Amino acid sequence: MSEPMHDLNFLYLVDALYREGSVSGAARRLDLTQPAVSHALNRLRARFGDQLFVRSGAGMAPTPLGERVARGAARALALIQSDVLAEPLFDPRQSERRFTVGMTDMGGTVILPKVMQMLERQAPGITVQPKVASSSEIGSMLEHGAVDMAWGYFGRLGPGLYQQSLFRRALIGIRRKGRRRAAMTLDTFVNTPHVLANATAVTNELLQQRLKERGHTLRIALECPYILAVPAIVAGTGYIATVPDELADLFQRLAEIETFPLPLPVPDITVKQHWHARFNDDPSHRWFRAKVFECISGHGSAGDADSE
Incomplete structure (x- = not known):
């Protein structure tokens, strides 16, 4: 062959000629005219320096090189069909897919x-690899494929990413459990030592921004990197904390604390x-996202996703 073949349509032409044994049959198979097939065959003959297919009885038979090219074309087309087009x-x-999921403590604790319960029932071979992830x-x-997806409250992440809402949660205060307490005023709230969990950084920023708009600054006593230490710290001190209500429900099972509405x-x-x-x-990613949405949001089918 004098030069590389850049147009892979010749694979379909050779395969059709080999299977049909005639120009007219190949033309029908490829939905082309007979002159178009004859012209293409002549170009291939010039490229390969071989007749490739010659008249034999009522049809055409491959030359030895034509036989080799036709068998190679059949293998190549089968591979294209199975690995590219199918x-x-x-x-x-049956899947043993592992999904690496970036998540906040909220994602790891609630979602x-x-x-995992859903996967145990419906797809026992699929596993999840949690990966700690911050909003920053x-x-x-x-973007770089370090995780397949992410769960949590991260704020807006940027272009090229899709998002789907799973659930909404209110922020709520927690404090050491005690006897008859007065309602929490705004002044008392901002002046009481506050524990901030590093894992809820975006939530912390939201709270502090709302206070700043009202001319207040939160009194921060401790920034804690361990989310599950927060309820114990609050239960054993006079500190308070602000967390999503889902975490507050969990914390109440772990320590002697109570909740209060934010002022x-x-x-x-x-x-x-x-x-x-x-x-x-x-397909596997789409299935997994739909199942996460279903078991977390409580809806039977996934809602629409938005690009960010």
């Missing part, structure tokens, strides 16, 4: 247990799952 199959009960780094982790309006937080555009149409 729609990928995904069977959750992960429910998802999760966008890059998704200023703060918007609810929306916990979401996020993923990169390149995974949007992947």
Whole structure:
């Protein structure tokens, strides 16, 4: 062959000629005219320096080189069909896919247990690899493939990413359990030593921004990197903390604390799952996202995703 073949349509032409044994049959198979097939065959003969297919009886038979090229074309087309053109199959009960998921403590505490219960029932071979992720780094982790998706309250992450709301939660205060207490005033709230969990950094910023708008600054006694230490610290001191109500419910089972409504309006937080555009149409990823949405939001089918 004098020069490389850049147009892979010749594979379909050779395969059709070999299978049909005639120019007219190949033309019907390829939905082309007979002159078009004859012209293409002549170009191939010139490229390969061989007749490739010659007249034999009522049809055409391959030369030795034509036989080799035709068999190679059949293998190449089968590979293209199976690895490129065929729609990928995904069977959750047979899959052993591992999903690496970036998550906040909220994602790990609230979402992960429910998802693992779902997988145990419906897809026991699929596993989840949790990865601690902060709001400042999760966008890059998704973009560079360090994680397949992310769960939590991260704020807006940037272009090229999709998001889907899973649930909304109000922020609520927690304090040491005690006898008859007066309602928490705003002045008392801002002047009482506060524990901030590093894991809820975006929530902390939201709270402090709302206080700043009202001319107040929160009195921060401790910034704690361990979310599960917060209820014990609050139960054993006069400190208070502000957390999503789902975490407050959990904390009340872990320590002697009680909840109180915040003395200023703060918007609810929306916990979401996020993923990169390149995974949007992947069958296994699509199935997993839909199941996460179903078991966390309580809806039977996934809602629409928005690009960020």
